[in-house]
Amino acid sequence: MITTSDLLVGRTGEIRRLDELTGAAAAGRGGTLVLRGEAGIGKSALLARAAQAATAFRVVRASGSEFEQELPYAGLHQLCVPMLEHLAELPHRHRDALRAAFGLAVGTSDPYQVGMAALGLLTVAARDRPLLCVVDDAQWLDSASSRVVLFLARRLAADPIVMLFGVRPGSGSDDLGELPTLPVGALDDEDARILLRTRSPFPLDDQVRDRLVAEAQGSPLALLELPRAGGFVLPGASSVPSRIEHGYRARLTGLSPRARLLLTVASADPTGDPGLLWTAARHLGLDLTVAGAEAAGTGLADFGPRIRFCHPLARSAVYRAASDSERRTAHDALARATDPDAAPDRQAWHRAQACAGPDDTIADELERGASRARARGGVAAAAAFLERSVALSLDPERRIDRTLAAAQATFEAGRADNAVELLATLDPATLDDHRRARADLLRGRAAFTRHDVDAGPMLMARAAQQLSTVDPARARECFVEALEMSLVVGRGRGVIRRIVAAARSSAPASSSPDLLDALIELVTTGYPAAAPLLRHALHGDTEPLWVRRPALATMIAVELWEPETHNTIAAWLVKQGRESGSPQQLQLGLAQKATEGIMTGDIARAIAATAGEAAIADAAGLAPLVYHRLHLAAHRGRRDDFLELTAPPSAGQVTNLHATAAMLHNGLADYPAALRAARRAIEHNDIFLTGQALPELIEAAVRCGDHTAARQALASLTERTEAAGTTTGRGIAACARGLVTGVEDHFRESVELLAEGRLLPYLGRAHLLYGEWLRRAGRRRDCRPHLHTAHELLTRAGNEGFARRAADELRATGERVTSRSEQPYERLTMQEVAVARLVAAGATSHEVASQLFISKRTVDAHLRSIFRKLGLTSRRQLRDHPDLRAAQG
Numbered sequence: 001m002i003t004t005s006d007l008l009v010g011r012t013g014e015i016r017r018l019d020e021l022t023g024a025a026a027a028g029r030g031g032t033l034v035l036r037g038e039a040g041i042g043k044s045a046l047l048a049r050a051a052q053a054a055t056a057f058r059v060v061r062a063s064g065s066e067f068e069q070e071l072p073y074a075g076l077h078q079l080c081v082p083m084l085e086h087l088a089e090l091p092h093r094h095r096d097a098l099r100a101a102f103g104l105a106v107g108t109s110d111p112y113q114v115g116m117a118a119l120g121l122l123t124v125a126a127r128d129r130p131l132l133c134v135v136d137d138a139q140w141l142d143s144a145s146s147r148v149v150l151f152l153a154r155r156l157a158a159d160p161i162v163m164l165f166g167v168r169p170g171s172g173s174d175d176l177g178e179l180p181t182l183p184v185g186a187l188d189d190e191d192a193r194i195l196l197r198t199r200s201p202f203p204l205d206d207q208v209r210d211r212l213v214a215e216a217q218g219s220p221l222a223l224l225e226l227p228r229a230g231g232f233v234l235p236g237a238s239s240v241p242s243r244i245e246h247g248y249r250a251r252l253t254g255l256s257p258r259a260r261l262l263l264t265v266a267s268a269d270p271t272g273d274p275g276l277l278w279t280a281a282r283h284l285g286l287d288l289t290v291a292g293a294e295a296a297g298t299g300l301a302d303f304g305p306r307i308r309f310c311h312p313l314a315r316s317a318v319y320r321a322a323s324d325s326e327r328r329t330a331h332d333a334l335a336r337a338t339d340p341d342a343a344p345d346r347q348a349w350h351r352a353q354a355c356a357g358p359d360d361t362i363a364d365e366l367e368r369g370a371s372r373a374r375a376r377g378g379v380a381a382a383a384a385f386l387e388r389s390v391a392l393s394l395d396p397e398r399r400i401d402r403t404l405a406a407a408q409a410t411f412e413a414g415r416a417d418n419a420v421e422l423l424a425t426l427d428p429a430t431l432d433d434h435r436r437a438r439a440d441l442l443r444g445r446a447a448f449t450r451h452d453v454d455a456g457p458m459l460m461a462r463a464a465q466q467l468s469t470v471d472p473a474r475a476r477e478c479f480v481e482a483l484e485m486s487l488v489v490g491r492g493r494g495v496i497r498r499i500v501a502a503a504r505s506s507a508p509a510s511s512s513p514d515l516l517d518a519l520i521e522l523v524t525t526g527y528p529a530a531a532p533l534l535r536h537a538l539h540g541d542t543e544p545l546w547v548r549r550p551a552l553a554t555m556i557a558v559e560l561w562e563p564e565t566h567n568t569i570a571a572w573l574v575k576q577g578r579e580s581g582s583p584q585q586l587q588l589g590l591a592q593k594a595t596e597g598i599m600t601g602d603i604a605r606a607i608a609a610t611a612g613e614a615a616i617a618d619a620a621g622l623a624p625l626v627y628h629r630l631h632l633a634a635h636r637g638r639r640d641d642f643l644e645l646t647a648p649p650s651a652g653q654v655t656n657l658h659a660t661a662a663m664l665h666n667g668l669a670d671y672p673a674a675l676r677a678a679r680r681a682i683e684h685n686d687i688f689l690t691g692q693a694l695p696e697l698i699e700a701a702v703r704c705g706d707h708t709a710a711r712q713a714l715a716s717l718t719e720r721t722e723a724a725g726t727t728t729g730r731g732i733a734a735c736a737r738g739l740v741t742g743v744e745d746h747f748r749e750s751v752e753l754l755a756e757g758r759l760l761p762y763l764g765r766a767h768l769l770y771g772e773w774l775r776r777a778g779r780r781r782d783c784r785p786h787l788h789t790a791h792e793l794l795t796r797a798g799n800e801g802f803a804r805r806a807a808d809e810l811r812a813t814g815e816r817v818t819s820r821s822e823q824p825y826e827r828l829t830m831q832e833v834a835v836a837r838l839v840a841a842g843a844t845s846h847e848v849a850s851q852l853f854i855s856k857r858t859v860d861a862h863l864r865s866i867f868r869k870l871g872l873t874s875r876r877q878l879r880d881h882p883d884l885r886a887a888q889g
Contacts, residue, residue, distance in 0.1 A: 035184050
């Protein structure tokens with residue numbers, strides 16, 4: 001039997017790195033390391049050695065299985081089972097989330113709640129002694145487990161916890177690529193010869209040894225296994241792992257059918273539960289003493305307290321060596337041995353694998369299993385169950401519905417291309433209007449996900465047309481969704497007009513004009529006529545729009561120059577997201593909170609909300625949002641940060657990118673660049689995106705002497721702000737009018753109107769433009785109060801570029817300007833700002849940990865850093881700090 005030490009020849013550097021990591025964790029500093037290398041290269045041996053050497057640690061293990069990727073949280077369950085004794089110490093909602101995820105209780109569990117629960121379990125388990133988590137073959141973890149362990153691995157710096165992963169390259173494990181990685185490469189020829197000379201079970205002459213070294217290509221396992229195969233030249237095995245697997249198969253030669261069948265059953269059950277294996281064997285009538293001894297004699301598996309194969313390639317070799325009939329027999333026995341109350345999904349999966357043909361009863365079981373998996377947060381598992389149920393369905397109607405459901409789940413699991421492939425298996429002639437519409441809706445969403453920004457909305461519109469006669473209300477909602485897709489992206493007025501043309505032929509709203517009517521009016525007639533309809537749709541008769549379409553509601557609120565409504569939506573989204581457990585709502589709400597902080601000049605709020613948005617995106621496996629980060633970088637005048645976020649821009653960022661770039665360049669006094677960016681932002685007159693770029697274009701055009709462009713933009717801005725009728729819009733337009741006309745009364749009106757609100761950046765910029773105009777008119781004494789006010793407001797609001805402009809203008813009048821003092825938030829990292837704001841608002845460490853998806857120890861570590869950087873010694877001082885005390889809505 002090959003031992004761990006046999007495979008560690010030549011691995012001194014790798015062992016040192018692992019020892020350093022566990023040594024740091026013993027001192028309270030956690031860490032993560034991914035061992036990445038080909039099968040048989042020695043990753044498992046290094047992981048085993050790390051576990052053996054960590055004598056002061058509690059060690060927990062999990063291993064991905066090629067045959068268990070469809071069962072949600074199977075890998076996480078392996079890791080957590082030894083720590084479930086601490087389950088009662090977790091908060092109630094976390095305890096329930098883990099119990100539901102592991103099938104220990106009926107209920108639903110969101111992935112990010114499961115992540116927080118698992119983090120809590122690990123930190124509690126590491127309270128008395130350090131914890132080592134070893135996850136081998138991580139490329140085969142089920143997707144739900146993979147997402148959670150990645151979430152955990154990013155959050156261990158302040159806890160005495162080490163996570164080690166073994167993973168094969170190019171095996172769908174790209175998410176782990178962002179973690180610290182140790183490549184495990186091939187042995188050099190000298191170490192390979194030492195290994196063969198000292199550890200080979202067979203005597204080898206120099207010529208044979210040299211051939212083996214060449215054939216094994218530095219793989220320690222190959223060096224020791226190939227001689228066992230009876231030779232080292234293996235026909236048809238092109239890669240080293242294939243040669244190793246071929247060697248394992250060779251050990252099956254000469255085994256009795258009963259021993260082979262027992263090994264096949266063991267290979268088909270990744271749980272390694274000996275009780276389950278022996279029960280299945282009894283169902284097959286196998287003599288456990290005789291068959292077990294013969295199977296163990298091959299050295300392929302250890303039939304101890306837990307069934308373990310000597311290597312994952314051995315399990316794969318045994319399973320693949322079995323015939324289809326033998327595999328079905330093995331799965332049937334495992335299905336009969338599995339308790340349907342304790343593990344209904346696992347039993348259903350084994351029964352499905354045992355089927356030789358369609359079976360509606362088992363297809364029904366799989367469909368029920370998909371529902372359970374979805375409730376537990378395993379949408380990828382639900383997709384796999386549904387896809388298998390399609391193959392087993394006899395009833396053609398049920399097969400169509402299951403195909404649509406499987407495609408939907410596959411899309412939600414992030415595999416848009418696979419979802420479209422499933423839809424392609426449907427015969428259009430067999431679909432009624434409802435089903436055809438469902439298919440087109442999904443194709444449209446998939447196309448949009450793949451950045452096909454024309455096809456996506458048009459497919460949605462086609463779905464709406466198909467529904468128009470059978471479900472008019474649903475058809476109108478589909479038209480709105482199609483328009484929302486196009487409006488978010490912009491640059492597509494041709495597509496928008498085609499959608500509107502189709503929508504105008506749909507049945508009218510049942511009562512007063514609705515959101516679709518408002519959008520149609522906006523596209524066909526223009527802003528002035530649409531503004532009242534948009535306002536009515538936004539605030540609603542019975543419920544506001546943001547209850548149903550929060551993203552679109554925020555766009556309309558900004559378009560109507562209603563900052564207070566925007567802030568109301570942001571607060572509602574955050575509250576609703578936290579109460580309902582919806583990560584999507586919480587992410588959108590925090591992004592809008594960041595936008596609110598930018599608009600009101602509460603830069604610490606903007607930074608804290610941005611950190612929160614990043615945390616929820618990471619916790620829930622969502623794509624991070626970018627638009628508020630663009631605005632934050634532009635607002636702060638951070639050119640390098642801005643450019644980093646825009647390389648390369650996605651289709652949905654283009655207009656937003658140019659509008660924010662115009663603000664960035666105006667703040668930096670690079671007016672030609674600002675003018676170019678603003679022109680590109682408005683060139684397509686994108687709905688909901690153009691209005692915010694017009695003030696930037698006017699300012700840049702005036703500074704560049706392009707008065708024609710400035711007057712045209714002013715006319716468009718005035719039309720919009722007058723139709724909106726808000727104080728904010730009127731104040732911004734008055735300032736622009738002062739710039740274009742040179743009439744002082746407009747500047748005064750702007751300052752007065754904007755002073756009524758709490759939007760410091762807008763008010764500060766109005767004072768800046770007024771002061772600059774006065775200085776250019778030679779009125780030095782009159783300009784100074786406005787420039788001082790501008791400098792104070794813009795500095796406080798974090799508008800660093802515009803604040804520098806105000807300072808430069810003051811110096812040009814002969815004034816001395818006090819150097820800008822560093823703001824407290826600038827001494828802190830983004831996550832430290834978020835922690836400081838929450839603690840200043842009275843949150844406990846547990847509450848902060850819950851909101852930012854980090855451990856309590858990490859919160860405490862951040863607090864120590866915050867106290868040191870700000871010269872504080874207590875939470876009370878933090879709560880009394882004027883720049884950090886703002887409420888956390």
